[in-house]
Amino acid sequence: MAGMSHVPLDSLHQDFATLSAIESAIVSAGGGIDSFTEMVTGLFRQAFDEVIDAPRTNRFTLGEIEKTEKTYIGTKVEILLRNFLKMPKGKILDLAVNGIEVDIKMTTARDWMIPRESIGRPAILMKANERTALCDVGLVVCRPEYLRLSNNQDKKGQIAAAQYVHIWWILRNQPYPKNFWEVLPVVERRAIMEAGTGKWRLAALFERIQGQPISRSQVEAIGQQDDYMKRLRKNGGARDILGPKHIAILWGSKDRDLIERFGLGPVTSREFVSYHAVDPDDITLLRARDHID
Structure with missing residues (x-):
């Protein structure tokens, strides 16, 4: 299944100007959309492989790793993406894009969890499914009205599926290198x-x-x-x-x-x-x- 690249927001959308500038900056830093796609899809594979660490742990798939390690995948993806884009960490959030603080949120589940410090700010959304070997990369401004707020102590929110219309997709259902151990x-x-x-x-x-x-x-x-x-x-x-x-x-x-x-x-x-x-x-x-x- 071929992926869809570049599904931008309508130019009349309230977040268009903010996300357009971020999208342009990170794709350009990645060497253009083809280079960006190849590197980011490889980055998912690298992050998963390094955390699974098959030869030293005798584990081969994401389902075999510890729950605490799954949370580290997000950190690993964040570090690899920042290094690939050659962009610095922000003072509060994960990335500084031309002076704009941007969060990086990664999930292997269905939804992205948005912490309080990210509400009202832009975020790069990253998702990968090891069974289908398909990934998504999008941009969103984490407006309160886009979020389903949890009752947990940490007050994290989730982007409701109905609000995906506010996401600027850079990659959508994009194949990335499979984990051959899965099959x-x-x-x-x-x-x-x-x-x-x-x-x-x-x-x-x-x-x-x-x-x-x-x-x-x-x-x-x-x-x-x-x-x-x-x-x-x-x-x-x-x-x-x-x-x-x-x-x-x-x-x-x-x-x-x-x-x-x-x-x-x-x-x-x-x-x-x-x-x-x-x-x-x-x-x-x-x-x-x-x-x-």
Whole structure:
């Protein structure tokens, strides 16, 4: 399902001027909408993978992490987004966009929780669903009339679904890199993680999961090496194991022409995908590019 980009508010909306300026600033800081989309969707994957931390915790999906860790995902996303945009933290809220204080609210549930200090101020709304691998990024001014206030002690509010008409969507139902562990049978999972050291685990991963993009952060986690790219290459890496089997590991950043030729896309610059060559022309081409033996 393709995502919808840029669903702005009507120019007559009371929040149009405020949100238009913020949207323009953050998309521009992200290098334009295509670069912004690729980086933000990769950012969700990175945040989840780092909190799940599969190789060191033997957990593989969001459903397996502790409740306290789920609250940290929002902080992790906030830190990664600020770093990506190269924008400073605000004095009160999470981000300063051209001097405007903006909150960053992340959820993996249905609704965003808005704290008291954010009421009346603009916020970047971020949502990701690990089962569908779809995400949303929007902007809203957290006006009291848009919120359903809770009776809890912290007096947090929720943006009522009926008030979503006041959100300026930058990304809506946008696919982001999947967590392949979500759909992988336990027997396959075990075979990968018990394959041995980093290069053997990566070889098992790319031999068993072919034609499906796998994020850089997942490769890094499974490789468990400072230089995880070394664990993919020749001379000591997974390539030594997979090359003779005519299985190539292609990188979205360097091998776009091959990925298109083999119909493996879309694969972002932060993802890898494996391909088992059977056709003689494919084998010749991949051998010439030093991807297989």
